[in-house]
Amino acid sequence: MTTEVKKRNVLYAQSGGVTAVINASACGVIETARKHKEAFGKIFAGENGILGVLNERLIDTSFEPTDVIAGLRHTPAGAFGSCRFKMGSPIEKPALYQRLLEVFKAHNIGYFFYNGGGDSQDTTNQLAKYCEQNNFPLTCIGIPKTIDNDLPITDSCPGFGSVAKYVATSIMETSLDVASMAKTSTKVFILEVMGRHAGWIAASGALAARKAGDPPHIILFPERPFLKSEFTRRVKECVDLYGFCSIVVSEGIRNEKGNFVSEQGIKDAFGHAQLGGVAPYMAEIIRSETGFKYHWAVADYLQRSARHIASRTDVEHAYEVGAAAVSYAKSGKNAVMPIIVRTQDYPYRWTIGETDLSKVANVEKTLPTDYISHDGFGVTEDCIQYLRPLISGEDYPPYVDGVPNYVSLKKQFAPRKLTDDFAID
Secondary structure (H helix, E strand, O other): OOOOOOOOEEEEEEOOOOOOOHHHHHHHHHHHHHHOOOOOOOEEEEOOOHHHHHOOOEEEHHHOOHHHHHHHHHOOOOOOOOOOOOOOOOOOOHHHHHHHHHHHHHOOEEEEEEEEOHHHHHHHHHHHHHHHHOOOOOEEEEEEOOOOOOOOOOOOOOOHHHHHHHHHHHHHHHHHHHHHHOOOOOOEEEEEEOOOOOOHHHHHHHHHOOOOOOOOOEEEOOOOOOOHHHHHHHHHHHHHHHOOEEEEEEOOOEOOOOOEOOOOOOEOOOOOEOOOOHHHHHHHHHHHHOOOOEEEEEOHHHHHHOHHHOEHHHHHHHHHHHHHHHHHHHOOOOOEEEEEEEEEOOOOEEEEEEEEHHHOOOOOOOOOHHHEOOOOOOEOHHHHHHHHHHHOOEOOOOEEOOEEOOOOOOOOEOOOOOOOOOOOO
């Protein structure tokens, strides 16, 4: 008499700042795992990322209809909830890893997919090692996500292309507005975008320009120190030349001493400095040094949640890395992450590759020096050639009554199997 081996279950979770396309990766994971019922048991999702796993708050996705899961592909933000929570190493936080192991065992989890950036991939890598050391057969696959485009190895990061498209479109449209009023009103417009250490998002503003002299006229990057006198001089030059000046500035620009211009003295859960407010800081410089009338805006959450203007290329990237993660797990791979591999610029061609999690964990990829113009206020043609394909194509969500029709989940939780509550420091 033979006993059928019980199929092991899947656990997916979202981590860090969400994007317009992270749910497309979730869709890729769930749809692909559902196609392989011979290999996978139930498909769970952690509520609010790794915190949901620690709290044994596991959403049973089998209660979500096929059309709702498909709708995740065009729905922004984190449908299952995300978190900013730094696990640390098993040596630093042994109780956290022990708790994860208990939850995995209790719910027969054999496959863990963590969808996030560099810190999240560190967690996935640490967990893979921990389970191996404790003789627990858990397959851990990282799924890339970050609007900052700062993960190494991969050509680009799912989430970035859509932010780049939003920023380029926004600075193009607002610059047309300013240009039309500049004769008697506003002469300077400042758009603050995300980007703590890497200037990829700020650089994407350059995609708005079609010819020399088109806005944005100034782009400020974290990779170059901010020099007040040089900046003021350039603003005056642009107003003289074009009648107005349009600026894109990264939240992470630093002064000559290496300090964040907009640091508030607050740390987030990952220990990163809380930034914000660089646009009004720049505006004050313009007011005091030039007297020009100005307006400023902070893209903030708008840039990362704007699914209505997502890049089709970005959506496809996000879905395919999710699908590939499941395929890798099914084939027996562990502690790896799917990556985007560019094979051709024009016409753009790409495929999915893979890299070891140890190569991406806690590693940041900044804007290369040869992507920044010599004067430090713009980008080179090489940068444009890299960026342009990533914003290519439209992938509009369905609309009902004039607004996007995004899906919502039932979020039915699996019954708890551990009797003790777990206190997270």
